[in-house]
Structure formats: structure tokens, C-alpha cells
Amino acid sequence: MAHCLVTCDLFRADLDSLPRxxxxxxxxxxPFLERNPRHPSLNSHRVHxxxxxxxxxxxxxxxxxxxxxxxxxxxxxxxxWRTLTEISFSGQH
Numbered sequence: 001m002a003h004c005l006v007t008c009d010l011f012r013a014d015l016d017s018l019p020r021x022x023x024x025x026x027x028x029x030x031p032f033l034e035r036n037p038r039h040p041s042l043n044s045h046r047v048h049x050x051x052x053x054x055x056x057x058x059x060x061x062x063x064x065x066x067x068x069x070x071x072x073x074x075x076x077x078x079x080x081w082r083t084l085t086e087i088s089f090s091g092q093h
Contacts, residue, residue, distance in 0.1 A: 002034045006073065007080045014083040018066070026061045026083055029068065033059065033078060037070070056081070 015023055032039045042059040047069070049055050059068045061083070069082040 002076070003037065004077045005030055005034060005080055006077050011080045011082055018083060022061065022066050026066065026068065029059065029061055033068075033070070033080075037072075037078060 015026060018026065029042060032042055037057070037059070038044050044057055044059040046055050047058045054071055057070050057072075059070065060066070061068060065085045067084055068080060069084065070078050070080045073079050
């Protein structure tokens, strides 16, 4: 069953601020997230587990620095929260 991707304003602003080549790579990951968020090419892993059960996940856009932060929503939806570099994400903790 496919997941529906839900984006927020912050995600769209992040995406718009990325170089065009990285925007294209990011959007190319959407079908993998929709079909299987744990697809090996995404290297998805939990980066934050909250007591409320709202776990934040990270998936790779590329092997060097760009990441998508997302979470499972009730039902089949995925909320895409941010598109960041690994460096900027580490500053988000």
C-alpha cells in the first residue's frame, strides 16, 4: 500500500532553497518514500524517538550530505518536515 506524502511550508521552503540539482534528487526520492519508506536506497533510520510516540526519521537524498526529515502519521501518510544538509540537521538537536 502506498503512503501519501504530506509536506509543510517549512519543507517546501527548504526544498526551494536547495540547488536545482539537489531539488531534483530530493523529488526523485518521493516515489521510494511513497512505496517503501525503508527502501535500502533511502537509508532511513529513526533520529528522534519521543515519549509521545512521534518518531522522527531521516532518509538520505544523496550519500554525502542532504537529508529528508519525516514522520509516520496515522493511517498511511508521511509528513515531510525538513530537507536539510547533514551539517544543518546536527545543529537542530
